[in-house]
Amino acid sequence: MEIIKLAYPLEAEQQFPAPVVLAMGFFDGVHLGHQNVINRAKEIALERQLPLAILTYDHHPALVYQKLTGDSTRYLTLHPEKYRLFELLGVDYVYEVNYDHDFQAQAPQTFVDNFIVRMGAAVVVAGFDHTYGTKDAAMANLGEYSHHRFTVETVPALLLDEKKVSSTRVRRNLSDGHLETVRRLLGRPFEISGTVVHGLARGRTLGFPTANVQYDDLQRMPPLGVYIVLMQIDHQWYPGMASIGKNVTFGDQNPVTLEVNLLDFQRNLYGKRVQVQFLKKTRNEIKYQGEASLIDQLNRDEQETRNFFQSREA
Numbered sequence: 573m574e575i576i577k578l579a580y581p582l583e584a585e586q587q588f589p590a591p592v593v594l595a596m597g598f599f600d601g602v603h604l605g606h607q608n609v610i611n612r613a614k615e616i617a618l619e620r621q622l623p624l625a626i627l628t629y630d631h632h633p634a635l636v637y638q639k640l641t642g643d644s645t646r647y648l649t650l651h652p653e654k655y656r657l658f659e660l661l662g663v664d665y666v667y668e669v670n671y672d673h674d675f676q677a678q679a680p681q682t683f684v685d686n687f688i689v690r691m692g693a694a695v696v697v698a699g700f701d702h703t704y705g706t707k708d709a710a711m712a713n714l715g716e717y718s719h720h721r722f723t724v725e726t727v728p729a730l731l732l733d734e735k736k737v738s739s740t741r742v743r744r745n746l747s748d749g750h751l752e753t754v755r756r757l758l759g760r761p762f763e764i765s766g767t768v769v770h771g772l773a774r775g776r777t778l779g780f781p782t783a784n785v786q787y788d789d790l791q792r793m794p795p796l797g798v799y800i801v802l803m804q805i806d807h808q809w810y811p812g813m814a815s816i817g818k819n820v821t822f823g824d825q826n827p828v829t830l831e832v833n834l835l836d837f838q839r840n841l842y843g844k845r846v847q848v849q850f851l852k853k854t855r856n857e858i859k860y861q862g863e864a865s866l867i868d869q870l871n872r873d874e875q876e877t878r879n880f881f882q883s884r885e886a
Contacts, residue, residue, distance in 0.1 A: 573655070573658065573659040573663055573664060573665070573666065574664070574665050574666070575655060575665075575666045575668060576588075576665060576666065576667050576668070577630070577668045577670070578667055578668065578669045578670070579669070579670040579672070579675075580669070580670070580672065580674045580675035580678070580686070581674075581686065582686060582687070582690055586690070588667075588690065588691045588692050589623055589625075589664075589665060589692070590691070590692020591622055591692045591693065591694035592617075592622055592623045592624065592625040592664075592665065592691065592692055592693060592694065593613050593614075593616050593617040593620065593622050593623070593624050593625070593693070593694060593695045593697065594613075594625050594626070594627055594688065594691060594693035594695070594696050594697070594722075595609055595610050595613035595624065595625070595626045595627070595663075595696075595697045595698065596626075596627045596628075596696060596697070596698040596702055596704070597609060597626075597627075597628060597698055597699060597702055598628055598629055598632060598633065599626070599628060599649075599654060599658075600632065600647050600648050600649060600654075600739045601648035601649055601739045601742050601743075601757075601758060602649055602654055602657040602658070602661075602758075603648075603737055603738070603739065603742055603757050603758050603759070604730055604732065604737050604757060604758065604759045605699065605729065605730040605736070605737035605738060606699075607661065607759060608727055608730045609697060609698060609699050609727045610624075610626070610658070610661045610662075610663065611661065612697055612725060612727050613695075613697040613725070614661065614662045614663075616695050616697065616725065617662075617664075620694065620695070622694060622695075623664035623665060624662060624663050624664050624665075625663070625664060625665040625666070625667060625691065625693075626658060626663050626665070626666050626667065627667045627669065627687065627688075627691065628666065628667070628668055628669070629668065629669050629670075629671040630651075630668055630669065630670050630671060631671060632647070632671075633671050633676065635671070636671060636672065636673055636676050637676070643743075643747065643792060645790070646789075646790050646791060646792035646793075647790055647791065647792055648739060648742055648743065648746070648762075648792050650765075650788055650790060650791060651668075652765075653763070653765065667691060669687070676706060677706050678705055678706060679705055679706055680704060680705030680706075680709035680713070680717055681705075681717050682705070683704050683705045684704075684705075684714070684717040684718065688718075688722065689721055689722070693722045694722055694723070695722060695723050695724075695725060696714065696718075696722055696723070696724050696725070697724075697725040697726075697727065698711055698714075698725075698726065698727065699711075699726075699727050699729070700726050700727065700728050700729060701729075711724065711726045712726070732756060732757060737757055741757060742754055742757045742758065743792065745757065746762060746792065746793075746794055747794075747795060748795070749794055749795050749797060749853040751794065751799075751850050751851065751852055751853055752852070755851075761802075761849040761850060761851055762794070762849070762850045763847055763848065763849045763850070764787050764791050764793065764830075764847070764848055764850075765787070765845065765846065765847050765848075766785040766786050766787035766788070766830065766845075766846060766848070767785070767786050767843065767844065767845055767846070768783045768784065768785060768786075768841040768842055768843065768844045768846060769784050769785075769786045769842065769843075770784065770842060771784035771829065771831065780833045780867075780870050780874070781833065782815075782831035782832055782833045783803070783831070783832045783833075783834065783841045783844075783846070784829055784830070784831050785830045785831070785832060785846060785848060786830075787830060793816060793830075794816060794850055794853065795816070795853075796816050796817045796818070796828070796856065796857045797815075797816060797817070797853050797854075797855060797856045797857055798813060798814070798815050798817075798853070798854050798855050798856075798857070798873055799813065799814045799815075799816070799850050799851070799852065799853050799854065800812075800813055800814075800851045800852040800854060800876075800877050800880050800881075801813065801814040801832060801848050801849060801850055801851060802848070802849040802851065803832050803834060803846050803847065803848050803849075804846060804847035804848075804849075805839075805841065805844055805846055806844075809849075810834045810835070810837055811834070811835050811877065811881045812832050812833050812834035812835055812837070812877070813832070813833050813835075813854075813873050813874060813877040814830060814831065814832040814833070814848065814850070815829075815830070815831050815857070816828065816829075816830050816857075817829070817857040818857070830848070832848060833870075833874075835874070835877065835878065835881075851880070852880065854873060854876055854877075855873075
């Protein structure tokens with residue numbers, strides 16, 4: 573898969589492999605609804621024996637027209653993971669556009685002429701609620717701007733439990749710690765990547781050594797609490813329990829960290845790049861009165877984690 577980074581206005585000498593089937597969207601999360609759009613585009617590409625390309629953006633379009641704070645600045649999938657998922661879905665080209673004010677300010681016809689036509693789109697595929705251009709033109713109107721230079725395929729909403737699958741719904745359930753619903757909406761467990769770094773080594777002194785996973789500040793995370801997880805190390809997955817929290821038993825001003833205790837695991841992981849899948853939230857973060865109470869709780873957490881994986885295997 574080839575990734576081509578673009579900015580408005582396109583350079584005159586910019587070349588594109590033409591023709592292509594072009595899927596459009598930001599695709600944060602690459603959830604089942606997004607997969608439905610991309611899979612439909614792939615079907616058409618195979619039928620027409622054309623490459624599949626995706627037109628997407630380097631950041632959320634909302635950054636241009638509103639002030640974002642807190643979790644609203646973070647993403648379900650960062651670009652490396654999003655593009656890895658694109659490749660698994662059979663995408664040949666990713667056109668990543670810098671979404672700035674000038675790009676957004678294009679009239680719909682200008683956008684179509686400057687980008688869709690320049691990209692050699694034979695068919696354009698997007699979700700029913702996709703918009704483009706300064707007037708937020710709808711997919712229902714895209715055919716009017718095509719002037720018969722390409723055809724348009726609009727993919728209807730995908731429903732799960734009679735409600736639309738959307739990035740907003742995934743974010744809401746993730747923030748609420750409803751990981752099973754998140755898994756069903758994504759079609760896979762929620763997953764983040766990071767690097768194992770040195771922490772304060774409190775877990776080791778308590779008898780529960782942890783891998784302190786440093787992750788990207790732009791990564792949207794589940795809420796503070798304790799989780800059952802899988803962690804991938806060197807292409808192999810290991811079961812464990814994780815804490816997203818501030819270690820409040822040891823003070824009220826600690827930063828938020830992700831610490832993973834792997835079951836029956838002894839290796840030194842400092843510097844390793846790892847993946848963490850969140851399978852189940854087991855409890856909220858609690859401030860304990862002393863180490864003994866915390867150790868008792870960690871023993872209960874470990875037993876619950878072991879029971880979870882034993883049940884899974886059965």
